Amino acid sequence: MHFTGRTWRPPYEANSYIIQLTSGCTYNKCNFCNLYKNEPFCLSPLSEFEEDLAEIKKYQPNARRIFFTGANPFALSYEKIKPYVLTVRDYLIKCQTIAMFSSIRDIKNKEVWQLRKLRAMGVNGLSIGVESGDDETLLLANKGYTSQDILEQCQKLDEAGIEYYFVYMTGLAGKGNGYRNAINSAKLFSKLNPYFIHVDSLTLFRDTKLYQMAQKGEFIEAGEQERVKEMQHFIENLQIRTHLFANTVSNFYPVSAYLPKERAKVLDELEQVINTFTEEEMRTYRKGLKSLG
Ligand code: SF4
Numbered sequence: 001m002h003f004t005g006r007t008w009r010p011p012y013e014a015n016s017y018i019i020q021l022t023s024g025c026t027y028n029k030c031n032f033c034n035l036y037k038n039e040p041f042c043l044s045p046l047s048e049f050e051e052d053l054a055e056i057k058k059y060q061p062n063a064r065r066i067f068f069t070g071a072n073p074f075a076l077s078y079e080k081i082k083p084y085v086l087t088v089r090d091y092l093i094k095c096q097t098i099a100m101f102s103s104i105r106d107i108k109n110k111e112v113w114q115l116r117k118l119r120a121m122g123v124n125g126l127s128i129g130v131e132s133g134d135d136e137t138l139l140l141a142n143k144g145y146t147s148q149d150i151l152e153q154c155q156k157l158d159e160a161g162i163e164y165y166f167v168y169m170t171g172l173a174g175k176g177n178g179y180r181n182a183i184n185s186a187k188l189f190s191k192l193n194p195y196f197i198h199v200d201s202l203t204l205f206r207d208t209k210l211y212q213m214a215q216k217g218e219f220i221e222a223g224e225q226e227r228v229k230e231m232q233h234f235i236e237n238l239q240i241r242t243h244l245f246a247n248t249v250s251n252f253y254p255v256s257a258y259l260p261k262e263r264a265k266v267l268d269e270l271e272q273v274i275n276t277f278t279e280e281e282m283r284t285y286r287k288g289l290k291s292l293g
Pocket residue numbers: 025026027028029030033034035036071072103129
């Protein structure tokens with residue numbers, strides 16, 4: 001397999017077969033992110049991609065879902081990504097879905113008819129790290145889009161029938177702003193149809209702009225209790241039927257819930273966390289994090 005760059009897939013794609021379509025990130029400017037800092041965006045040649053498909057076919061001829069690597073392979077234009085998508089079933093005849101990461105910016109370069117065609121070719125399951133639906137937070141994080149962009153671009157996905165998943169990040173708005181971020185994000189997400197929402201919590205890495213801002217006092221980290229409360233407000237105000245997973249290590253307390261059915265139960269659990277652990281105890285947990293895998 002031709003894996004050259006950092007290979008990063010969401011936890012819920014653990015059963016998908018991973019193939020390198022791209023490496024790196026076309027944007028590389030989010031203030032909290034250091035994932036692809038020294039890795040230019042690169043597209044695998046079709047010949048290499050086919051060799052990898054042949055290798056997957058050899059060991060897993062019945063593969064049903066594959067995942068394209070890279071921070072945002074969906075940045076490729078319709079014409080550029082099409083030959084790769086079409087080639088998948090030449091090798092993996094039973095492949096039903098092709099999933100990948102995408103940014104909101106990457107949907108902008110595609111018309112709804114093009115999205116529909118991609119869907120018909122098997123593209124389904126875009127992981128979108130929107131992080132927030134609150135304009136002040138999006139600006140602070142330098143995500144490069146607004147809440148209106150999220151609304152417009154995801155409505156295109158809804159129209160085309162492409163399933164998508166959101167990532168929300170608690171703590172990203174900084175101290176004292178978690179409530180605003182939660183309410184505005186829940187309001188926006190409630191106008192859309194994310195199949196599920198994956199929640200992470202901000203960890204400041206040294207080689208990021210946000211870390212430098214924190215050193216200069218331009219960004220003040222939210223406390224751990226505030227983050228749990230933010231999650232409560234977020235869950236409380238989500239008015240859609242969706243799954244919520246906050247079960248990776250960056251979350252102090254793992255939560256997974258089917259909303260709205262399990263809303264009351266999960267809000268209760270979070271209340272107990274707030275009443276049981278001190279800020280200090282929760283802070284010690286975050287300091288001990290070695291990786292966010
Ligand atoms: S968060 Fe995603 S889009 Fe932003 S710089 Fe990191 S990899 Fe690129």
